Amino acid sequence: QKEVEQNSGPLSVPEGAIASLNCTYSDRGSQSFFWYRQYSGKSPELIMFIYSNGDKEDGRFTAQLNKASQYVSLLIRDSQPSDSATYLCAVNNNAGGTSYGKLTFGQGTILTVHP
Amino acid sequence: DGGITQSPKYLFRKEGQNVTLSCEQNLNHDAMYWYRQDPGQGLRLIYYSQIVNDFQKGDIAEGYSVSREKKESFPLTVTSAQKNPTAFYLCASSINHGTYGYTFGSGTRLTVV
Numbered sequence: 187q188k189e190v191e192q193n194s195g196p197l198s199v200p201e202g203a204i205a206s207l208n209c210t211y212s213d214r215g216s217q218s219f220f221w222y223r224q225y226s227g228k229s230p231e232l233i234m235f236i237y238s239n240g241d242k243e244d245g246r247f248t249a250q251l252n253k254a255s256q257y258v259s260l261l262i263r264d265s266q267p268s269d270s271a272t273y274l275c276a277v278n279n280n281a282g283g284t285s286y287g288k289l290t291f292g293q294g295t296i297l298t299v300h301p
Numbered sequence: 302d303g304g305i306t307q308s309p310k311y312l313f314r315k316e317g318q319n320v321t322l323s324c325e326q327n328l329n330h331d332a333m334y335w336y337r338q339d340p341g342q343g344l345r346l347i348y349y350s351q352i353v354n355d356f357q358k359g360d361i362a363e364g365y366s367v368s369r370e371k372k373e374s375f376p377l378t379v380t381s382a383q384k385n386p387t388a389f390y391l392c393a394s395s396i397n398h399g400t401y402g403y404t405f406g407s408g409t410r411l412t413v414v
Contacts, residue, residue, distance in 0.1 A: 220402045229391055229405040230344075274343065278399045287332055287351055287398035288359070293343035 189213060190277050192292035201301050205262040209275030209292055212256070218278040219251055219258045220289065223271045230274055234260060265299040272296050303328045307392050307406035313414045314379065314386060322377045322409045324392035332398060333375035337361060338389040338408075347390075350375055351398065379411065387413050 193208040207221075218237055222230035236242045236249040236258065248261040258277075262269055275292040305326040314320045326333065332351045336344040346359030350369040364383025369375055375394075379386045389410050393403035 218400055218402070222402075229408045231405070232402045235402055276402070278402075287395070288334075288346060288349060289399055289403060290346075291336075291344040293341065 189290045190275055190292040192273075192275050192295045194295070196296035196298055198298045198300060199265050201265060201267060201299055203265050203299075205265045205269065205297055205299070207260040207262075207273050207275075207295050207297065209258045209260075209277075210256055211258070211275075211277045211290075213277065213279050213290075214253075214256065215279045216256075216277045219249070220276040220278070221247075221249060221260045222274040222276060222291075223269075224274060224294070225271045262297075265297075267299050267301055270298050305392055305394055305404055305406035307390075307409050309409060310407065312409055312411045314411060315414060317381045319378055319380050320411070322379070322390055322392075322411070324375045324377065324406060325373055326375075326394045326404075326406075327373060328394055328396075328404060329372075330394035330396050330404070331372070332395045333369070334393045334395070334403065335359075335365075335367065335375070335377045336391045336393065338391060344391065347377065386411055 190211045199205045221234040223233050224230040234249040236251045242249045246263045250259045272294040274294045276289040278289050308323045334349040335347040345361050348367040350356035366378045391408050392406040395403045
């Protein structure tokens with residue numbers, strides 16, 4: 187089982203729709219969760235982070251965390267063609283131990299928003 | 302402006318050659334990381350350093366070496382022992398052991414010729 191697994195893509199949504207990206211993780215000690223956006227040929231940029239169960243909203247983006255189910259998701263409302271990119275889920279076990287300070291990344295989900 | 306600078310942007314390596322990728326940050330971050338990205342495989346950790354003069358192997362350290370002589374600098378050497386080095390290499394840094402995520406450099410694309 188992969189440590190961080192994202193829903194297989196690619197995901198294609200029409201402009202204006204809600205894009206839903208999902209991620210599960212195996213380490214129950216994980217405490218910090220991140221979503222990065224990566225345009226083709228570029229480096230990842232942080233768009234959302236969440237530490238507590240529930241929802242966190244920032245503009246058109248909402249991150250959702252359910253630690254009991256070991257599940258984190260990213261919703262993009264009113265999707266735009268400029269949102270077309272690869273989205274990477276990352277998990278940090280910063281409670282100590284050998285994983286301390288290291289982010290583990292999922293394999294990424296390619297999102298395409300078509301006009 | 303603070304940030305992470307990786308150089309060169311593109312690098313070509315001949316068979317049997319060692320090459321060094323540069324990573325410099327002026328964010329005053331304690332921790333620095335090197336990741337490798339191959340198509341469809343996400344990011345894989347090569348090496349990381351949480352303080353000066355100390356570093357640890359990541360998941361795929363074989364064929365790579367690093368040094369951390371200064372807080373600002375964390376160069377990665379791809380040695381001839383790395384048999385499949387063609388990839389996109391990303392350097393990152395963080396404060397507080399990554400609690401707030403990483404800041405990435407712009408990456409170096411290495412190709413074997």
